[in-house]
Amino acid sequence: MPRAPATSAASHRRRGKRRVVGARGAEPLPRDRSHLLASRSFTLRFALAAPPHHCRKRRLGGARPPAPSPRRRRSSVVPPSRFLALRPFALRYLLAAGASTPCRRRKASVIDMGHLLSRLLRESTDEGGSRVRKRRGKGLREVIDLSASRVQADKASASRRDIGDVSNITLEKVPDDSLEEDLSELFAPLTNEEESEVNNLLNGSAHSKKIIVLHKSSNIEITKEKLWCLRPRGWLNDEVINLYLELLKERAEREPQRFLKCHFFNTFFYKKLACGKTDYDYQSVRRWTTPNKLGYRLADCEKIFIPVHRDVHWCLAIIDMKEETFHYLDSLGGKDSGVLRILARYIMDELKDKNNIEIDTSSWREVSVHIPLQHNGWDCGMFMLKFIDFYSRGLILSFSQEHMEYFRRRTAKEILRLRAD
Numbered sequence: 001m002p003r004a005p006a007t008s009a010a011s012h013r014r015r016g017k018r019r020v021v022g023a024r025g026a027e028p029l030p031r032d033r034s035h036l037l038a039s040r041s042f043t044l045r046f047a048l049a050a051p052p053h054h055c056r057k058r059r060l061g062g063a064r065p066p067a068p069s070p071r072r073r074r075s076s077v078v079p080p081s082r083f084l085a086l087r088p089f090a091l092r093y094l095l096a097a098g099a100s101t102p103c104r105r106r107k108a109s110v111i112d113m114g115h116l117l118s119r120l121l122r123e124s125t126d127e128g129g130s131r132v133r134k135r136r137g138k139g140l141r142e143v144i145d146l147s148a149s150r151v152q153a154d155k156a157s158a159s160r161r162d163i164g165d166v167s168n169i170t171l172e173k174v175p176d177d178s179l180e181e182d183l184s185e186l187f188a189p190l191t192n193e194e195e196s197e198v199n200n201l202l203n204g205s206a207h208s209k210k211i212i213v214l215h216k217s218s219n220i221e222i223t224k225e226k227l228w229c230l231r232p233r234g235w236l237n238d239e240v241i242n243l244y245l246e247l248l249k250e251r252a253e254r255e256p257q258r259f260l261k262c263h264f265f266n267t268f269f270y271k272k273l274a275c276g277k278t279d280y281d282y283q284s285v286r287r288w289t290t291p292n293k294l295g296y297r298l299a300d301c302e303k304i305f306i307p308v309h310r311d312v313h314w315c316l317a318i319i320d321m322k323e324e325t326f327h328y329l330d331s332l333g334g335k336d337s338g339v340l341r342i343l344a345r346y347i348m349d350e351l352k353d354k355n356n357i358e359i360d361t362s363s364w365r366e367v368s369v370h371i372p373l374q375h376n377g378w379d380c381g382m383f384m385l386k387f388i389d390f391y392s393r394g395l396i397l398s399f400s401q402e403h404m405e406y407f408r409r410r411t412a413k414e415i416l417r418l419r420a421d
């Protein structure tokens with residue numbers, strides 16, 4: 001009898017059947033799938049969702065199939081050119097977010113924008129705690145050139161140029177000429193005795209106007225109610241801030257080799273300076289810095305700290321006399337060029353009045369560094385105090401939002417002891 005013609009795999013597909021290679025060889029699969037209805041629902045879903053099986057063609061003569069060409073995997077790394085179109089505020093926000101959050105191990109497929117941008121600009125992330133850090137941070141910082149020569153070089157755009165203009169921003173290498181220091185002291189936990197004392201004062205419910213702390217040199221009185229601003233979610237008041245600044249001043253006087261020569265204005269200085277019809281009144285604060293009252297001159301200081309209160313928000317302005325720069329630190333990421341213009345005018349009048357020195361601050365620059373940001377609406381005062389604390393030591397800002405609760409309790413302990421560590 002003649003042999004039946006061989007049936008190819010293509011003809012099986014045309015007839016609604018496919019070849020399945022199993023233990024008993026190639027068998028046709030019937031069209032009727034009614035036997036699958038008896039399967040469990042999970043098994044049915046799994047079977048229907050399984051990827052189809054593709055039969056491999058056999059090669060004659062035992063030839064080996066050619067090696068498959070490697071597939072190009074899509075890279076999960078975003079090219080740096082994508083970020084060039086970002087606005088400077090968004091760029092600073094992403095970098096600040098990457099610098100203030102602790103480094104955690106993440107999956108390779110997840111893109112951490114802040115960490116990626118930090119690595120792109122060689123900006124080390126903050127891990128806080130007792131890690132050994134350097135007094136000045138390596139990497140890049142934003143420098144805004146306010147010199148008169150630059151303004152004259154581009155008169156066409158001078159009318160549109162402001163302190164926050166992108167065209168004035170350059171990147172400057174921060175010199176690494178400092179020693180390493182262990183920051184474990186800055187995060188040392190309170191002792192059991194100190195914890196008990198702080199808890200008794202902060203967790204009480206009875207309102208009391210009894211004076212618990214009196215600072216004689218500044219005549220600042222702290223009652224139990226005023227100290228309650230150091231509770232969680234509390235807004236810091238003027239008395240607590242000003243007393244802590246007095247303690248920082250006394251700390252620098254005790255150990256001048258360890259801390260920078262700084263001046264700490266209280267919370268009423270800027271409000272008094274930026275008053276009047278022209279929003280500037282030097283005569284109202286002229287007697288605040290007499291040599292007989294301070295024992296030194298502002299020209300001898302390395303840094304001058306000025307707390308700035310904006311309705312319900314605390315910020316910090318810094319005059320760096322050594323570097324001839326201005327800083328404006330806002331824990332919400334904002335900027336205020338008007339504050340720095342007032343302070344630039346003030347330092348010119350101050351040096352002329354007290355030292356008979358005329359300077360031109362138009363060549364001084366506004367330096368914007370990446371700072372830790374607050375994640376709520378009540379820790380701005382605590383951030384401002386820690387900005388002052390760390391910079392008066394000559395350190396970078398190696399803390400974040402998660403340290404604020406500890407800093408509140410530590411500040412309460414230092415106020416009760418009338419000594420800043």
